[in-house]
Amino acid sequence: MLSQRVRTMEESATLAMNKLRLDLRAKGRKVFNFSVGEPDFDTPPFIRRAAYEALESGWTRYTAVEGVPELRDAVASHAGGLRGERIARDEVVITCGAKHACANVLLAIVDPGDEVLLPAPYWVSYPEMIRLADGIAVPVLGPRENGYRVTPELLLPKVTPRTVGLIVNSPGNPTGCVYNPREIAALVAFAKAHDLWILSDEIYDRFVFAGEFASPYRGEGRARTFLVGGLSKTCAMTGWRIGWAIGERETIAAIGRLQGHTTSNIAAVSQAAALAALAGMDDPALRSMVEEFARRRARVIALLSELKDVYFTPPEGAFYVFLDIGAHLQRRRANPLEFCIRLLEETGVALVPGDAFGDPRGVRLSYARPLDELEQGIHALASYLSK
Numbered sequence: 001m002l003s004q005r006v007r008t009m010e011e012s013a014t015l016a017m018n019k020l021r022l023d024l025r026a027k028g029r030k031v032f033n034f035s036v037g038e039p040d041f042d043t044p045p046f047i048r049r050a051a052y053e054a055l056e057s058g059w060t061r062y063t064a065v066e067g068v069p070e071l072r073d074a075v076a077s078h079a080g081g082l083r084g085e086r087i088a089r090d091e092v093v094i095t096c097g098a099k100h101a102c103a104n105v106l107l108a109i110v111d112p113g114d115e116v117l118l119p120a121p122y123w124v125s126y127p128e129m130i131r132l133a134d135g136i137a138v139p140v141l142g143p144r145e146n147g148y149r150v151t152p153e154l155l156l157p158k159v160t161p162r163t164v165g166l167i168v169n170s171p172g173n174p175t176g177c178v179y180n181p182r183e184i185a186a187l188v189a190f191a192k193a194h195d196l197w198i199l200s201d202e203i204y205d206r207f208v209f210a211g212e213f214a215s216p217y218r219g220e221g222r223a224r225t226f227l228v229g230g231l232s233k234t235c236a237m238t239g240w241r242i243g244w245a246i247g248e249r250e251t252i253a254a255i256g257r258l259q260g261h262t263t264s265n266i267a268a269v270s271q272a273a274a275l276a277a278l279a280g281m282d283d284p285a286l287r288s289m290v291e292e293f294a295r296r297r298a299r300v301i302a303l304l305s306e307l308k309d310v311y312f313t314p315p316e317g318a319f320y321v322f323l324d325i326g327a328h329l330q331r332r333r334a335n336p337l338e339f340c341i342r343l344l345e346e347t348g349v350a351l352v353p354g355d356a357f358g359d360p361r362g363v364r365l366s367y368a369r370p371l372d373e374l375e376q377g378i379h380a381l382a383s384y385l386s387k
């Protein structure tokens with residue numbers, strides 16, 4: 001009954017973990033949910049108010065498939081401002097979150113058998129999206145010593161005549177790595193030398209706590225880059241489904257046609273909320289959320305540094321830490337999923353196993369949780385590891 005396409009899609013490794021976590025919570029057990037991929041803050045009041053007002057004033061109908069013109073303009077100016085580029089309305093399409101933007105870019109530019117270089121550890125959905133577009137994901141593991149960042153030297157041996165593109169995700173999920181301007185320039189030069197496009201997922205662009213943010217959507221990299229962004233993380237708006245893809249006009253128009261036959265426009269009320277959010281990026285509620293993440297990051301790095309036989313590179317951005325627990329896995333003769341299940345059962349600490357991100361030595365910890373919960377949970381993790 002099921003199509004080949006859906007049958008070969010991997011189930012998320014986090015589902016089993018999630019079920020177990022919910023079972024434990026239902027039994028009244030204390031759970032430290034460090035597996036979350038979203039800010040633990042509510043959408044700020046000024047954005048919610050704009051949405052109520054929009055509903056009252058009739059933002060309840062279909063809109064242009066690519067998004068209302070004023071929102072495309074607002075995104076162009078927001079994304080262009082941070083990257084020092086002037087972006088036109090018809091280079092922007094509004095999508096149902098950054099996930100939809102990545103999927104649509106790949107569907108629009110990947111042909112069957114095309115190979116896409118995928119730096120690992122990677123965000124779980126990229127390989128499945130590449131497969132959905134009938135492409136082939138070619139993972140390239142970045143070394144922990146280099147903050148999990150890949151270099152042209154690491155990518156080069158994986159290039160074949162079928163290689164068409166490269167995924168860049170900085171700040172990155174699950175490692176929090178941030179590529180600096182020099183590293184981004186080297187990747188752009190590599191892409192140019194091999195005539196590759198770049199899909200640059202910059203959903204965490206406002207969460208940079210160390211190092212310097214850089215985007216390949218700039219200068220000479222711009223012409224070959226598709227920039228993906230959104231408001232899910234930046235404005236604590238995961239449920240509103242607001243994302244965008246920015247790039248060369250012909251492809252953006254093709255994505256508009258694709259959406260015209262699949263999802264149509266994103267909810268009109270979400271577009272009104274997005275307009276308010278983009279106009280209020282300096283709002284204190286948004287600034288204090290970023291400051292809180294910076295505080296948590298510092299504390300979490302200090303606590304994790306004390307764990308024995310656990311290695312990590314301090315994340316520079318996003319809100320994750322990727323822990324190399326290879327020594328513990330070996331000692332316990334467990335794979336990361338088994339490790340995470342036992343850890344959850346015994347301590348209530350929920351992490352995400354690294355196999356889901358293409359690195360079977362690791363686990364991901366999200367610090368999108370209150371500071372006291374992070375402290376208690378990491379202490380519980382420490383005592384579990386010392387057993």
Ligand SMILES: Cc1ncc(COP(=O)(O)O)c(C=O)c1O
Binds near residue numbers: 099232243
């Ligand atoms: C790297 C990365 N890209 C995209 C997304 C999806 O974002 P959205 O909720 O806007 O679809 C996520 C969410 O976890 C992510 O981590």
